[in-house]
Amino acid sequence: MTIFEAYNDCKRQLQTAGIEDYVFESKQIIKHITGYTNTQILTKYTQQLTEFQQNNLTAIIKQRLIRYPLQYIIGRWNFFGREFFVGPGVLIPRSDTETLIDVCLESLTQKQTPRVLDLCTGTGCIGITIKGERPDSQVSLVEKYDEALSFTNKNAEHNKIDVKIIKADVLKTEGAEGQYDLIVSNPPYINDSDMKTLQPEVKFEPSTALEGGEDGLLFYRHIAKEYKKYLAPGGIMAFEVGINQAEAVSQIMKENGFENVGVRKDYGEIDRVVFGTAN
Ligand SMILES: C[S@@+](CC[C@H](N)C(=O)[O-])C[C@H]1O[C@@H](n2cnc3c(N)ncnc32)[C@H](O)[C@@H]1O
Structure with a gap:
């Protein structure tokens, strides 16, 4: 043949x-x-x-x-111009998440040697990309699960990016130290009812990377409330959100005292990123 x-x-x-x-x-x-x-x-x-x-x-x-995902078969996938290893145990980086990177990089333009915390890091695609694009930043990546962490470590090494990788539970508010200019997260955000109707490929991805509690907002509530104290004055918190979650997440941020709360659409015109400033 x-x-x-x-x-x-x-x-x-x-x-x-x-x-x-x-x-x-x-x-x-x-x-x-x-x-x-x-x-x-x-x-x-x-x-x-x-x-x-x-x-x-x-x-x-x-x-x-x-319907085993193509990305797991190939074993590596491109995100924001860099190659990331992927496989069972870690979420495959999505192109939607590149909008979150755009927002993060814009938020750091006026800051020198910014400190950045990436919560729920998985492959590390967010934190590793930010450090790659802003070499003067100090970036820490937080992940709970060993299966995912083995990919975070390999990806930092593969891309020759110097980041701090921390095994910690975000729902216990672990992993933060001092003050950050940016706290970013693409946390698990699928609600219980949508978990039952996932695309066949997504069912091969770890449920621990997907399940965001009954209404999908568990991590947003926790992170906005408990990690705000780790933001320096004027620091930014930025989240990736699922379809139809932007309004609820904006509300959560306002209730927790964030200012200048805004929403950014992805390339498919879906409200994808919610961000706000700490005072
Ligand atoms: C939606 S995935 C996002 C992965 C990556 N940030 C991205 O954008 O492709 C969420 C990640 O959060 C991790 N995670 C789930 N629960 C966690 C917890 N309690 N503490 C820290 N990480 C957690 C999962 O293992 C998974 O890697």
Whole structure:
């Protein structure tokens, strides 16, 4: 089987299985099994796959047909221009979260050597990106679960980014020390009823990264109330929020005394980030 035949076969099987992004995914899978770049694939499309590559392709298609996430199969994913290792036990970075990075970087433009705390860090994509974009910052990443922490550590090392990684429970208000210019979090925010209707791929991601309590707002209430004292005057707290949560989270921030509470839309025009200033 040639690379071109393999690509067409992969596309056909994924399309038949109802996978929406079957063209993009097939390209990623062929790149993964051959180790070739986009350009190499274009010039070598008549090359025969080895037996190993064909077996690998068959195994990967089988995994996708049961909706095992492509990102876990490939084992790494791009976020804000950097590569992050992903796999079972850690949430896959989403492009929606890049809006949170935009808000964070803007909030730090006037601050020199800012101190930043990323709560519920998972892969570390938020804190590692902020440190990468603002090398003068001091960034601490907080995560409770060992499975996720093994990815946080690998990702900091892989990207050669110097951050402090802390194993701690955010719901016990652990992990903070001194005052921060920015506290950022993309916490678990799926409510109990939505947990039952997740997309098939999301069901392979850890429930500990998703479950935000009965109404999905558990972490926002806790973080806004208990971590506010760790913000320096004028410091910013910024959250990623789920669809239809922006109003409730804005209200939580106002009730906890935050000023200049605002909302930012993601590239899909969904209210995605809520932020406010401590006085
Ligand atoms: C929605 S994921 C976000 C991961 C990452 N920040 C991102 O944006 O891709 C939430 C993360 O919070 C972690 N987590 C859940 N409960 C926690 C707790 N009580 N304390 C600290 N981290 C927690 C999960 O393990 C998961 O990695």
